[in-house]
Every structure is written in structure tokens, then in C-alpha cells.
Amino acid sequence: MDELLIILHSTFRMTAPIALAAIGGVFAHRAGVLNVALEGMMLVGAFTGVMVSYLTGSILIAVLAAVLSSMILGLLFSVFGITLKGNVIITGLAINTIVLGLTAYILQVFFGQRGVFSNPKIIGLEPLDIPILRDIPILSDILNNQTPMVYVSLLALILAHFVLYHTKLGLYIRTVGEKEEAAYSVGLPVNKLKYISVLIGSFLCGLGGVNIALENVTMFVEDMTVGRGFIALAAIFSGQGTPIGTFIFSFLFGFADALQIRLQSLNIPGAFIQMIPFLFIVLVLTVVGIISVRGRTSRGIKNE
Amino acid sequence: MNNIEVVNLTKKFGDFVAINGINLEVKKGEIHAICGENGAGKSTLMNMLFGLIEPSSGQIFINGEEVHFQSPKEAIHQGIGMVHQHFKLVPSLTVYENILLGEEIVKGFKIQQRKEYEEVQKTIDHYNFDLNGKDKIQDISVGAQQRVEIIKMLHRNVDILILDEPSAVLTPQETDELLDNLIALRNSGKTIIIITHKLDEVKKCADRITVIRHGKFIGTVNNKDVNQQEIAKMMVGRDVKLDLQKEDSERGNVVLLAKNINAYSDSGSQVLYDVSMNVHEGEIVGIAGVEGNGQSFLMNALSGMLKLESGEIIYQDNSINDKSPQALRDMKIGLVPEDRYLHGLNSTMSIRDNLIAGYHWRKQFCDFGVLQQKEIAHHAKDLIERFDIRNCDNTSLEVGSLSGGNAQKIVIAREMSMNPNLLILSQPTRGVDIGSIEFIHQQIIEFRRKKKAVIVISSELSEVMTLSDRIYVMYKGRVIGERLTKQTSKEEIGVLMAGITDGEAKFGE
């Protein structure tokens, strides 16, 4: 029982960055923009967060800077992918590659570090001890003493659901993604809506990135997001673009991550254990895929 | 007083003059029909009135005032609404959400869904339309979707309503309903402009008719002063045979035989029940039925796009149950799918490439994996001439820029030119002008003369009646009747289409 609670606690912890990126990514997904730059946006958030925390000693400024850097990438992505109508996949991959190279480069040139940057001056995100929650049995074991981003990820879920289904902005975003001509025909600002969607995503990716670097470990490691941006994409697709579904799949992937960490103490080669989350994703995607084509009778292109 | 006055309006696309100095006057409170061949420029003209395209020169006056619309929004603001042939609705949203799109009722940030629904339902009820505001677009029929488009405009208080080929996708019943609705709207003071190829509809609802040809104004006439033949002549510039002559034909061996086929749709409901049919050499077989009674699924099953649950389709003594459309084409079966833009063409590919699509592996066009551009261009030129496809002098242009009817002719030309043994056509003349319908029908009959087999699936009963030697009638996924055209009447088929049989005894083989 205790074991389970510990794993669940750690699941929420591991879920937070994936869920933040995924829920953010839901907006672009619903606006019909495939944003594969979630990964790079998170990584730049992690990097900027660590650097600014080190330089200023203020976690608040660090978080703000992380979000800002991620949103700059969002803007870059939008300019190339939306305004200039470049291929969004290539634009996204380019951003990922640039961030990967640039962070390693800056690390080495300006901080003289290779691969890893860790320093006692880096201030991290402290877990929160929440009054009422702490007294509720079981729930407190799972949800109390988490870093702020875990609570932010839950908040993001609720907000995203509200925005998407109960506000003009959400309705317009869904319209743009589902039937662009309908949006044009009533004069909706299609490109602006796509920009907003991408930027909401990069905002949340920034938060997710900070969380990876500044909770628990407080350091930056080259490529430390290790594909979480893509895991987030998988969560969006499996969750069919709904915030709730997306969160559920993020949680599943977070669970696989937590399990992996837990198993690292066993005497199995580390590389095998680290494969678990990814094997799990392949498994989940396969199952989701099989379910969605089951019962299809039409061959070739599906009538949309 | 004139609601709309267009003076010397011209529109050029590059060097091509689509609209050439047109003058048009539309009176307040009339139904004004615009007629013309495919590519005459009807849609272009209307798109200019609605602010979707900017004129190259000329003037547009609305209620006496000159306007220069930059966007549809401005046109709507001036009281002009347009319903396009291809609907611009969001499938997953409800009727009321679509109608209010862009004009939501909010309190703070939250959309007041209840209030929105009530407002919209009020408008729907005011105009007496058969619609439920809470239904989702994806769950309602095409006819209902069109009503949503109309209400969407009316709710924005437009006085002038433009409809571009509104009946092309409707069943006959839905069309009647639409015309009734339009007449009621006219009587309540709205001005309506309708583009249509169907002259009986024009006769039924229009007050005045304007004909354009090759982008030029031909004339405006009062509906009561002309008959269909005369309108057709104005449109085409020559006499058009509205009814077709075909000599008797001796039928030969069975070419295609479908035995008790059952099939399900993607959503898991059964769509074909024990369908059996056959077609012989030198015979045209028609499949009649009100749209949505399984004809589309039958077409998909015959053309290899729908898996069968059970049953068998035999073509020239071989089972073709699991053959892809490509394999079928290689076996000399020509396929003209129902939706030209979905399955018939690739709209972003060039005209000439579309004219070989599906046959691009043939040695003639593709040698050692390399496309023979010269041969392909030559082939395109040849077909364009033979099939009289208009306005495609430059065959490297996208098919998407062709008018609807010309795009359809591309599909027909491609499939017929490969000289198949069996030709399966679904809605072959949808959106096609009468001159071209005559032409396509003659081509189909020419096929029969060459002792080929033809299957024609059409929701136009008159088309099935004129072409076919034998007719199967479909109702709710079943073949509920089979008749020899010579021994039946439009009325009898109509009754069968409504699902009424009395102890049917089948005949013939």
C-alpha cells in the first residue's frame, strides 16, 4: 500500500511536465497546427530557468524568464510555420535541433561546463505543504508536498477545458482547426488564432521545462527533456485532443516514468529500465491505434 | 427599384477573362435565376457580389449606392448573404453554434449556450424551417445543413440571399422543400439570386432569368415568357436536345455479377443487405433511389473501396471482392466516383496529371518509372478537345481552378478514354450544365453501342430513365425492385423509390 502511494506521488510529479506541455499543445492541435517543437520549447525553458536562477537567485524571475524564452520560440515557430506558411514539421524539428545545440554551446562557452551544469547557487522549486490537503488521509500522501507545477498542471487542465469549451476563443480555435473555410467565411482572424494557440502551448511548455530542471535535481543536463515533448504529443493524439483525455494519457506516461525510477534500484541494467516508458508508449499507441481502426470497413481514404 | 445593379463588371484571372463587362439588375423582392454553362462565370460573378473576389473593373451598386467589398463580412453588413455549394459549417458543432459563429452571446468570458440556442431557435421558428438548433451538423442531412446555411445568413439580417447551385447535393424531396422555402422568403420581401443548372427548378421558382455565356451577358428574360428549350438555347447558343434518342441494343454475356452482398459502414451499421445485381455486354443498368439509400455504398463496394461482410462480386468470371480500385482499373473497369473532389480528382494536381491519375503506371505514360511528360501533355490535349472541356488551354494549371462542371468532365474523360469493358458511374452529371449532360449521355450510349457494359448510379430519376435499359431500385440498403425501362414508368419507379412494393416477383437475369 505504501509502495503504491509512493509511486502515485511520484507519478504526479513525473506527469506534471508532460501534462503541461501536452495540455498546452492541445490548443495548437485543435487549431490544426502540428507543433513538434514542444520538445525544444521545454528544453529552452529548463535551460533558461536554471541559468536565470543561478544568475539572479530568484526562482520567480527564473520561471518568468523560462516562460518568456519558450514563448519567443513559439513566436518563431508561428512566424515560419503560420505567417510564412513553411512546413510546420520541418520548422518544429529545426527549432528542436537549434535549442539542443544552442543550450550545449552556451553551457560550454559561457559557463565552461560540458554536458551538465550544477551549482549550489541554483535555487530550485520547493515542494508545497498545503494546509487542508495535508490532513486528508491517502490524498495527502499522493498530492501533498508536490512542487508548485504539479498544482499548476491540474489548474491548467481545468482552465484548458473551460477555455476550449466555454469561451469564444476556444470555440474559434476549434473552428479553425476543424473547418478553416468556415472560420474565413465569418471573418475570424484565422492566423491570429493559430498564433494564440501556439503561444498558449509554449507558455505551458516553459513551465513544464522549468519543472524538469528545478524540482528535485536543480541542474541542467544536455537534452534533459529526453523526448518528453514528443511523449506529450503522443498524449495529445491518444487523448484525441481533449484536455481531459490528454491529461489521462499524460498521467499514464507519467506512471511509466515513475515506475522506471522505482525500478532503478533493482539489479537490472539501467538502459533496460529506462526503456520502460518508451515501450509503454509504443504499447499504448498501438492499442489506441487498433481501437480506432477496428470496425473500419472502408478501404483507402476515409470519407471525412 | 433595383436591389443590385452591376455595371460593366469584369474579372480577369491573369490573361483569362472570366467575366467580361457584365450588366445585371436584380429587383427587390424577386427570385432571380442565373443560368449558364459550366465555366460561364456564374460563381465568379456571385463571389464578387459577396466580397470574396475583387472585380478587375466595373461597378456594383447596392440599393443605389456604390460598394467596394473587401470581405464577405462587409457584404453581410450591407445585407448580402451567400450560401455556397460547398457548405462552410463545422461538423462537430451544433446548429446554433454554427449559426452564431463569430457573433456569440457572452457574459464575461463564458458563452451563454442556453440563450444562444433560444435566440437561434426563435429565428428558425420565425422562418418556419425544419431544424433543431441543438443537433450537431455531423448528424443532420445535407438538406438540413443547407437550411442551416440559409438561417445563418437570415439570422444576420440579410435582405439579399445568393445561392450557388443549392440543389446539386439535395434529394428531389429536399429540393422541393428548398424551393418552397425560397418562395416563402421572397414573399416575405427578401431578394434571392439562385444559380442552378436544373431548368425545371428555374421554371418553378424564378421571376426573372439572366443568362451568361463565356463570361458575357446574354440577356435577362421574364420566366413566364420562355420555356426550358429557349433557356437552354440561350445558354448554349445552339439547340439542345433535352430528350435523348437511343436505338435498341442486343445484350450479350454477363460482365459483372454481384451475389447477395452485405456490407457495413465504418460506424458499424449495416448499409447493404443481400444486394444482387448484374450487367451484360451492350447494356446500361441504372441504379435508382432517393439519395442515402445505399447507392453510395454500393458504388464503393463495386469499386473496391468498401469491404464486404459476405457475398461475392464476379467480373468476367473472376471474383473481385478484394481488389483495389487500381487493380480494377487494370482489369478494364472504369470508375467515376460520386464525389469528384474526394475520390475523383486531386485538386492541387495539374489538369494533365489528373487526366492520367490511376492509369499513371501504364507503359504509355510511365517508362521504367519515369513519367513521359510529352506523352501525358499530348494525351491531355487530345482529351480536352474530344470531351470539349472548357477553359483549360494550360494543362499544367491546378484542377482546383476549373469550374465544377469542367472538373467533372475531366474525370469522365479520363475513365472513358481508357476504353474499359465496364464503366461504373456514380452521379455522372452532378453540377454539369445541360449541354454537357447531353454530351456525356451520348458518350455513355456510344459505349453501349460498342457492346460495353455500363452501370449508372444516379439520384436524378430522369437521368436513370433516359439512359438505362434496366433499372434496379434501392431502398434502405436493399434492392427492392428491378424493371425493364421499356416496361415501366417514372411513376412506378418513383413509388418503388419510396419503398412501396406489393409482393414483388423478380424477373429477368
Ligand SMILES: Nc1ncnc2c1ncn2[C@@H]1O[C@H](COP(=O)(O)OP(=O)(O)OP(=O)(O)O)[C@@H](O)[C@H]1O
Ligand atoms: N481562381 C481562379 N483562377 C483561374 N481561373 C479561375 C479561377 N476561378 C475561376 N476560374 C475560371 O473562371 C471561369 C469561370 O468559373 P466559374 O467557377 O465562375 O464558372 P461557373 O459558371 O460557376 O461554372 P460551373 O457551372 O461549372 O460551376 C472558369 O473557366 C474557371 O476555370
Ligand SMILES: [Mg+2]
Ligand atoms: Mg460554379
